[in-house]
Amino acid sequence: MSRLRPHGENHFVDRIGWLRAAVLGANDGIISTASLIVGVAAAATTQGEVLIAAIAGLVAGAMSMAAGEYVSVSSQSDTERADLARERKELSASPESELDELGAIYAARGVEPALARQVAEQLMAKDALTAHARDELGISEITTARPVQAALTSAATFSTGAAMPLLMVVVSPAGALVPIVSAASLAFLAVLGAIGARAGGSNVLRATIRVTFWGALAMALTAGIGKLFGTVV
Ligand SMILES: [Zn+2]
Numbered sequence: 001m002s003r004l005r006p007h008g009e010n011h012f013v014d015r016i017g018w019l020r021a022a023v024l025g026a027n028d029g030i031i032s033t034a035s036l037i038v039g040v041a042a043a044a045t046t047q048g049e050v051l052i053a054a055i056a057g058l059v060a061g062a063m064s065m066a067a068g069e070y071v072s073v074s075s076q077s078d079t080e081r082a083d084l085a086r087e088r089k090e091l092s093a094s095p096e097s098e099l100d101e102l103g104a105i106y107a108a109r110g111v112e113p114a115l116a117r118q119v120a121e122q123l124m125a126k127d128a129l130t131a132h133a134r135d136e137l138g139i140s141e142i143t144t145a146r147p148v149q150a151a152l153t154s155a156a157t158f159s160t161g162a163a164m165p166l167l168m169v170v171v172s173p174a175g176a177l178v179p180i181v182s183a184a185s186l187a188f189l190a191v192l193g194a195i196g197a198r199a200g201g202s203n204v205l206r207a208t209i210r211v212t213f214w215g216a217l218a219m220a221l222t223a224g225i226g227k228l229f230g231t232v233v
Pocket of ligand 1: 087101132136
């Protein structure tokens with residue numbers, strides 16, 4: 001029995017959110033940068049050129065992650081805000097049919113109709129908007145989504161991941177660049193996969209195999225393309 005194991009049940013869903021995002025960001029950084037390095041190196045360019053391609057890949061990837069995350073989080077919070085505004089309007093315009101609606105939702109979940117109506121009445125008496133947001137719209141708390149924070153976080157996790165294969169380019173001798181970057185990157189991916197799985201309470205071996213498989217596939221593919229075209233991918 002590990003002394004780190006807390007008493008009682010473990011619930012992973014709370015911490016899996018940010019950890020999953022961080023591990024995925026770093027995975028992306030490792031896989032895309034390592035693939036880029038292997039692809040460029042397979043085209044038999046100099047170590048300096050490989051390094052420039054890797055740095056450009058890091059910056060481009062981090063910016064693309066940040067932009068993607070910003071847009072996605074912003075549009076999600078726009079949608080939630082619009083939904084809530086519409087719901088608020090409906091609640092003040094037709095409270096009676098909103099009560100019917102909420103009661104029907106609980107009844108559909110198996111609550112006896114009279115009781116379902118009673119539950120709906122009591123919940124709406126306390127906080128009608130929250131009750132409708134949760135059970136009708138599926139918004140569990142009025143989220144204050146922070147697009148900028150999300151963007152910076154994913155850029156940072158991607159860059160951290162991308163820095164690992166990039167450092168390998170710096171330290172490895174020119175002749176052994178491809179095998180060293182590939183092997184080290186797969187090892188980084190395996191460790192990250194294991195950490196993520198362990199923290200999330202899922203199967204460590206399966207997660208590790210999954211992530212290293214996709215990493216190896218990505219690198220093999222870009223190496224093949226780099227060799228084929230003999231030029232920057
Ligand atoms: Zn409603």
